[in-house]
Amino acid sequence: MEIVVSREELVAELALLQGIVERRATIPVLSHLLFQAEGERLSLAATDLDVSLSTGCGAEVLRPGQLAVQAKKFTEIVRALGADEVRLTLAEGNNLAIESGRSRFRIRGLEAESFPTLPKVESSSELEFPLATLRQMIGKVLFAISSEESRFQLNGALFKATDSTLELVATDGYRLARVETDFSGAGAEGLAQGVLVPRKALQEILRFSGEEPVRFRRNEHHLSFRIGDRELISRILEGTFPDYERVIARDHEKKPVLSREALQLAVRRVSLLSGERARGVLLRFEADLLTISAANPDLGEAEEQVVCRYDGEPVQIGLNPDYIGHFLGAIESNEVRLELKDAESQCVGFPIEDPEGEAGDRYLCVIMPMHV
Amino acid sequence: MARIQLLPDHLVSQIAAGEVVERPASVVKELVENSLDAGAREIAVELEVGGKRRIRISDDGSGMGKEDALLAFDQHATSKIRDFEDLQRVATLGFRGEALASIAAVARVELLTAEAPGEGWRVRIEGSRVRSVEPASRARGTTLEIASLFFNVPARRKFLKQPRTELRRCVEVVQGYCLACPDITFRLSHEGRSIIDATATSADGEGLRERIRQLFGDQLADALVELPAGGAAGESIRGFVGKRETAKGRRLFIFVNGRLIRDRQVLATYYRAVRDEWKHDEYPSLFLFLGVPPEDLDVNVHPQKSEVRFRDASFVHRVSRVLREGLVSARGEEAAPLREAWGAAERPLAWSGLGAVSEPSIHETAAAFDTRDAGADAQSGVWDWRRDGRQKIAEAAYDRASPSEVPLSRGSRDRAVRILGQYKGAILLLETPQGLLLMDQHAAHERVLYEKLARAMEAEEPKVQRLLVPQLLELSPSERLQLDSLVESLQPMGLQLERLSGGDLALVGVPAVLSDQQALSLVLELAASEEQSTDPAALKRQILESVAADRACKAAIKIHHALPMAQMEQLVASLFACDDPYSCPHGRPTLLEMSDAELERRFGRR
Numbered sequence: 001m002e003i004v005v006s007r008e009e010l011v012a013e014l015a016l017l018q019g020i021v022e023r024r025a026t027i028p029v030l031s032h033l034l035f036q037a038e039g040e041r042l043s044l045a046a047t048d049l050d051v052s053l054s055t056g057c058g059a060e061v062l063r064p065g066q067l068a069v070q071a072k073k074f075t076e077i078v079r080a081l082g083a084d085e086v087r088l089t090l091a092e093g094n095n096l097a098i099e100s101g102r103s104r105f106r107i108r109g110l111e112a113e114s115f116p117t118l119p120k121v122e123s124s125s126e127l128e129f130p131l132a133t134l135r136q137m138i139g140k141v142l143f144a145i146s147s148e149e150s151r152f153q154l155n156g157a158l159f160k161a162t163d164s165t166l167e168l169v170a171t172d173g174y175r176l177a178r179v180e181t182d183f184s185g186a187g188a189e190g191l192a193q194g195v196l197v198p199r200k201a202l203q204e205i206l207r208f209s210g211e212e213p214v215r216f217r218r219n220e221h222h223l224s225f226r227i228g229d230r231e232l233i234s235r236i237l238e239g240t241f242p243d244y245e246r247v248i249a250r251d252h253e254k255k256p257v258l259s260r261e262a263l264q265l266a267v268r269r270v271s272l273l274s275g276e277r278a279r280g281v282l283l284r285f286e287a288d289l290l291t292i293s294a295a296n297p298d299l300g301e302a303e304e305q306v307v308c309r310y311d312g313e314p315v316q317i318g319l320n321p322d323y324i325g326h327f328l329g330a331i332e333s334n335e336v337r338l339e340l341k342d343a344e345s346q347c348v349g350f351p352i353e354d355p356e357g358e359a360g361d362r363y364l365c366v367i368m369p370m371h372v
Numbered sequence: 373m374a375r376i377q378l379l380p381d382h383l384v385s386q387i388a389a390g391e392v393v394e395r396p397a398s399v400v401k402e403l404v405e406n407s408l409d410a411g412a413r414e415i416a417v418e419l420e421v422g423g424k425r426r427i428r429i430s431d432d433g434s435g436m437g438k439e440d441a442l443l444a445f446d447q448h449a450t451s452k453i454r455d456f457e458d459l460q461r462v463a464t465l466g467f468r469g470e471a472l473a474s475i476a477a478v479a480r481v482e483l484l485t486a487e488a489p490g491e492g493w494r495v496r497i498e499g500s501r502v503r504s505v506e507p508a509s510r511a512r513g514t515t516l517e518i519a520s521l522f523f524n525v526p527a528r529r530k531f532l533k534q535p536r537t538e539l540r541r542c543v544e545v546v547q548g549y550c551l552a553c554p555d556i557t558f559r560l561s562h563e564g565r566s567i568i569d570a571t572a573t574s575a576d577g578e579g580l581r582e583r584i585r586q587l588f589g590d591q592l593a594d595a596l597v598e599l600p601a602g603g604a605a606g607e608s609i610r611g612f613v614g615k616r617e618t619a620k621g622r623r624l625f626i627f628v629n630g631r632l633i634r635d636r637q638v639l640a641t642y643y644r645a646v647r648d649e650w651k652h653d654e655y656p657s658l659f660l661f662l663g664v665p666p667e668d669l670d671v672n673v674h675p676q677k678s679e680v681r682f683r684d685a686s687f688v689h690r691v692s693r694v695l696r697e698g699l700v701s702a703r704g705e706e707a708a709p710l711r712e713a714w715g716a717a718e719r720p721l722a723w724s725g726l727g728a729v730s731e732p733s734i735h736e737t738a739a740a741f742d743t744r745d746a747g748a749d750a751q752s753g754v755w756d757w758r759r760d761g762r763q764k765i766a767e768a769a770y771d772r773a774s775p776s777e778v779p780l781s782r783g784s785r786d787r788a789v790r791i792l793g794q795y796k797g798a799i800l801l802l803e804t805p806q807g808l809l810l811m812d813q814h815a816a817h818e819r820v821l822y823e824k825l826a827r828a829m830e831a832e833e834p835k836v837q838r839l840l841v842p843q844l845l846e847l848s849p850s851e852r853l854q855l856d857s858l859v860e861s862l863q864p865m866g867l868q869l870e871r872l873s874g875g876d877l878a879l880v881g882v883p884a885v886l887s888d889q890q891a892l893s894l895v896l897e898l899a900a901s902e903e904q905s906t907d908p909a910a911l912k913r914q915i916l917e918s919v920a921a922d923r924a925c926k927a928a929i930k931i932h933h934a935l936p937m938a939q940m941e942q943l944v945a946s947l948f949a950c951d952d953p954y955s956c957p958h959g960r961p962t963l964l965e966m967s968d969a970e971l972e973r974r975f976g977r978r
């Protein structure tokens with residue numbers, strides 16, 4: 001293999017591949033990238049066996065060939081190089097020579113054959129949606145994905161489509177975030193039941209940018225997201241997602257409306273005294289007034305008042321301040337509405353969009369109460 | 373008068389009975405085994421007051437004629453073996469001819485049995501004495517009714533636990549045979565309330581899975597992977613191992629030739645297999661059925677036959693291989709086409725001398741594994757995750773027996789201690805006026821963290837996080853009985869359980885210091901543990917301790933980790949400031965002492 005590539009183009013692809021490579025891989029080859037030079041192109045691939053990305057860039061291929069190269073070192077080197085072009089040459093013993101300007105490196109690689117074969121996702125039907133929409137949706141639910149490894153069916157988000165809507169839902173058992181958007185796509189059958197997309201794949205999609213749409217396919221075990229020449233392939237998470245429609249309370253009658261920012265800042269301040277191992281703040285709504293308080297036997301107490309629009313019965317609820325913060329951080333609206341019943345029942349939060357904007361109820365976040 | 377006297381007969385048989393009959397559950401066990409030996413297809417057990425007042429068991433097995441019906445109660449009367457040769461290859465569950473005699477010595481027994489309809493006999497026996505024998509009618513089969521257990525042995529009667537506890541033990545016994553014989557129908561009821569109702573499935577793997585479903589519910593049944601076939605000719609090794617989501621609760625069942633046993637050797641093999649294959653400290657469910665030719669098995673080790681010895685030592689290795697294969701497929705990786713390109717992962721190297729760093733759990737060799745400790749776990753039937761902090765410092769570094777545990781008293785604590793250094797990144801060497809102290813840095817740090825955490829947690833009111841979706845607990849009949857009795861006591865600790873219709877339980881709130889999965893494991897553990905106090909204060913301590921110990925263990929400095937002097941000093945000072953500096957929260961010693969006297973003796977200076 002001997003090729004010449006543009007350093008800038010290479011760096012852009014390496015940044016995407018970094019997200020896939022296992023940092024603590026127990027299998028050595030998984031910390032490598034697969035290089036394949038052929039035609040006018042250098043193809044690059046990374047995988048952690050669950051999620052893989054194949055991408056590439058244009059190259060002047062003097063001699064085709066392939067090799068697996070240690071991802072972290074290679075990326076560091078290419079980032080640090082000064083010249084615009086990089087020449088990569090496969091030397092004997094699976095070594096890779098990197099030459100650029102006056103710099104020369106030789107790094108050890110592994111046989112390309114030792115790199116896992118990436119799955120192929122063949123499918124007769126394909127869906128297409130704008131990348132920006134998908135990224136926005138992911139940003140609104142990512143925080144609610146469980147990081148508890150043993151609840152693997154919650155280690156991802158449910159991705160669902162009907163003929164007219166696209167929906168993404170995530171929960172960790174204590175809160176749930178759901179976002180829905182209009183979508184006109186035929187061939188959504190494969191998503192009618194919904195599939196569970198692992199967190200890592202969603203995070204990777206957030207790294208993509210550009211105007212090109214996302215083309216989506218699935219088969220029994222895998223999902224494929226194609227954006228231009230790049231293809232992200234993810235194993236479908238197995239397991240059953242909770243019946244979330246049934247869980248979301250729709251009949252709460254106490255509906256205070258508040259400034260998003262004021263609430264966020266007040267909760268952040270009060271939570272400074274909410275305890276270390278188990279964080280909880282108390283929210284008490286009375287006529288047009290919210291009082292947020294926290295107490296910690298070792299440290300002391302904190303209290304702050306926030307004005308709101310509320311004319312119902314007084315109601316009080318304990319919540320984890322981090323959960324409130326994540327919800328408020330995921331939305332941009334000026335105001336939010338919380339729907340409450342009592343201290344034992346869930347709090348459902350909604351952004352209130354500008355009157356001219358789209359209907360606001362298409363995003364919601366359920367937070368379960370905490371006895372404090 | 374001579375001081376040595378011969379014991380009267382009835383006393384002899386009562387003493388002998390003590391070995392076989394300890395409590396209602398042991399009666400149930402013997403009677404179920406007899407029914408199975410008699411070829412029954414359907415066995416029904418009815419209990420009153422946890423079996424203390426009455427145990428009635430009826431089967432549709434072979435039944436007995438008049439002569440056998442009477443002989444059955446004689447000591448060493450058995451139809452199952454005749455001579456020593458037979459004893460070498462017992463294929464039935466019973467063989468001693470002791471059970472009925474023992475039971476009859478300590479209870480009021482009524483036997484109703486018929487070899488064919490219309491040829492039945494009723495025999496009444498009370499404290500070994502036959503009271504009446506009369507013809508009676510019954511369909512083919514046998515009914516035994518054991519009333520007033522230990523009516524004539526008050527000391528034993530007093531020893532029995534509350535009905536709830538005795539009932540749970542009886543349920544556990546029947547559950548065991550339910551699993552061992554999925555092709556037989558079992559029913560168990562307590563004072564008219566049905567507790568087990570398991571209709572016959574089939575004897576094959578799928579039948580067994582269905583039986584597990586009947587007892588434990590869908591979640592577990594659907595998360596089991598069948599073990600690959602294995603074992604040499606004449607042996608069988610089969611069963612199921614759970615996927616990773618089953619690594620909660622302690623559902624580990626090992627059967628040998630149809631009998632549920634607590635075998636420390638097989639259990640230890642399983643634990644090691646999980647640690648090696650999964651690099652994990654949680655153990656998935658196991659339903660393991662081992663069959664060996666009767667002559668290769670010594671069941672006569674224990675009067676209740678709950679321990680066995682395999683005559684062929686390599687059998688356990690074959691079991692290990694099957695378990696490992698099963699675990700690999702239960703990990704669920706072969707489903708992904710991606711993995712196929714891949715061979716087995718390389719094993720990290722074992723610890724190999726000064727300064728090297730190794731994966732903890734790998735280098736415990738079979739020989740180095742301390743079976744005494746595994747035995748302690750095996751006896752309580754509970755795997756203790758705590759043992760995982762245990763690593764060998766180096767193989768055979770010194771003679772285990774010699775350094776004695778420190779008999780330090782609190783008073784001697786502030787004596788001068790000089791830190792000599794750190795041995796192999798694992799042990800601090802301390803010089804004291806009395807001798808040399810060895811301090812396990814991991815255990816010591818665990819102790820320090822544990823006391824800090826437990827104090828902090830006790831001071832705090834528990835915050836309770838409600839769950840979005842109540843977690844339905846799928847429990848076996850015996851686990852359900854146990855947990856149901858704990859619901860109220862767990863409430864103040866923030867473990868909120870809700871009783872659902874049909875006797876089910878769901879977890880609806882968890883202490884905010886725990887994740888829902890930790891809370892779930894804790895609850896399932898409480899459900900499966902042998903003896904569970906319902907006293908809220910004791911429960912609270914127990915929960916706090918297990919949480920604190922778990923966290924302390926995870927946070928503590930590991931071994932093979934070099935410490936700068938300042939840190940060593942800090943650790944030594946904090947350890948000696950603990951309430952109990954001499955052991956880690958799991959009971960392992962933190963300190964060992966080589967006294968000057970001991971050193972002198974060993975160097976031949978004394």
Ligand SMILES: Nc1ncnc2c1ncn2[C@@H]1O[C@H](COP(=O)(O)OP(=O)(O)OP(=O)(O)O)[C@@H](O)[C@H]1O
Nearest residue numbers: 406407410444450451466467468469470471472514
């Ligand atoms: N349910 C039954 N149906 C038919 N025969 C039975 C039944 N229960 C007991 N017997 C007969 O009574 C005999 C004595 O039973 P017992 O349980 O005392 O001894 P065992 O089963 O032979 O040995 P062990 O003491 O090891 O259980 C048995 O050998 C069997 O022949």
Ligand SMILES: [Mg+2]
Nearest residue numbers: 402406466471
């Ligand atoms: Mg018997």
